[in-house]
Amino acid sequence: MNTLKKYEELRRKLIEYIKENNLKRDDQLPTVREIMRDMGYSYTTVNRTLNEMEKDGIITKRQGKGIFVNRINGNRENLQIALILPRDFHQYKILMGILFGVKEIVEKSDIGLIISISNMSHEKEKESISNLLQNHVDGLVIFLEDQYRRDYSHIIELKEKRVPFVLVDRYIPELETDYVVVNNEEGMFKVCAYLKYNRLCEDILFVYPDTVFLEITSTAEKIKGYKKAMETFYGDNSGTVISLDEFINRLDALGEKKAPIGVCFNHDEMLLELDDILLKEGKHLPDNLQIFGYANSFERPIYPTVEQFNEQLGKKAVEILMKRIKNPDLPVEHIKISPKLILPDKNGSYYLEK
Structure with a gap:
């Protein structure tokens, strides 16, 4: 039997041993010496087999402690x-x-x-x-x-x-x-292009939830796409990135500008939260604001939004x-x-x- 076949055979036997004994993660396996003695393989074959099984994540070798199960396809015919x-x-x-x-x-x-x-x-x-x-x-x-x-x-x-x-x-x-992932940088850039050229917005804001972590890549890349668009379309290298709470506080000032202003929301569900807050505070969205959501979160859109597939x-x-x-x-x-x-x-x- 050539070395490759010996390696494959020993690998199969060790996997069968794990399954038959219902071993789980961190359960200990026989030592190299015990495998050589009980299964009849040379040190070279055993060592190579264990090294390959460790590379594949099936076992783990701990210095001075032995060989342990890491993961193994379960006792199932299917994955x-x-x-x-x-x-x-x-x-x-x-x-x-x-x-x-x-x-x-x-x-x-x-x-x-x-x-x-x-x-x-x-x-x-x-x-x-x-x-x-x-x-x-x-x-x-x-x-x-x-x-x-x-x-x-x-x-x-x-x-x-x-x-x-x-x-x-x-x-x-x-x-x-x-x-x-979704190409959110591309998506938000397209939103801003639409607001600039189709809605003729003189400025665009990006609004994120009060509780969001801006390090989340889906949010961070939307902001990146927004800032890229602001620099491309308006020569503004930073834009206006604000929380929902701050946006609500600015509503009166935004309405006084009269000119169309685009507002990009991080995701559609913020729009429901916004409606609830405005209702409680007796406020409304100024007519000059051009709202754009993201993620197509509702069965029927209530504002323009983005399909993420x-x-x-x-x-x-x-x-x-x-x-x-x-x-x-x-x-x-x-x-x-x-x-x-x-x-x-x-x-x-x-x-x-x-």
Whole structure:
């Protein structure tokens, strides 16, 4: 038997050993000496096999302590992946869209799917990932919670242990990982171009939620696209980036300008919050403000908005994950999906730009 066949045979036997003994993550495996003695392989074959299994993230070797299970495809005929979401998907159109995209691919491929909700809790997100790996999930699609830029050590750990995963909607600029996101810089630039040339706005503001973390890449890239547009169209290298609360405080002053002023909102749901606040305070939007939302969050738009193609995010994420599971050594993939504007027609309906 040649060396390659010996290596493949031993790898198969070790995986069978893990499954038959129902070993989980951090359970200890036999030593190199015990494997050589009990399975009848040379040191060279055992060492090479263990090194390759460690590279693939199946085992981990701890200096002076031994060999331990890291992850292993479970005792299932089919693959199983997990989708981690930051909120209950029933309440958010973006999450529903991503879920539908994921489900379309996994159902066609006969892949098992687990859905985990972090409830915007950093600790819950870490705990969920740990539990899923303990249960031998084969890969993860992760929509990170809002404060992820402050601590992503658990994502670094996934990468170091070669666990297959893909980030969706938001990513970590400081860490090379697979991700599928919306090209929000392009999207916001297009919004500003429309407000400048179609609504003839003399100025444009960008408004973000009072509670948002501006480090979130989806928000940061919208601001980047907005500032790029302001410099391109108005020669203004900074623009006006303000919170919703500050925007409401400026309404009277903005209305006094009379000239059209564009207002880009970070996402559509802010518009409902804005309406509630204005109703309580007895205020209204000045007629000269040209409002533009983002993310097409409602069944029927109430203002011009941006279609993100969330189902495509989910589909692409699973497609990349499947490739990563089959071949952990593939180069990382960065996918940015181009959004399109949803605009009003002469009859008051809305249409998707071509």
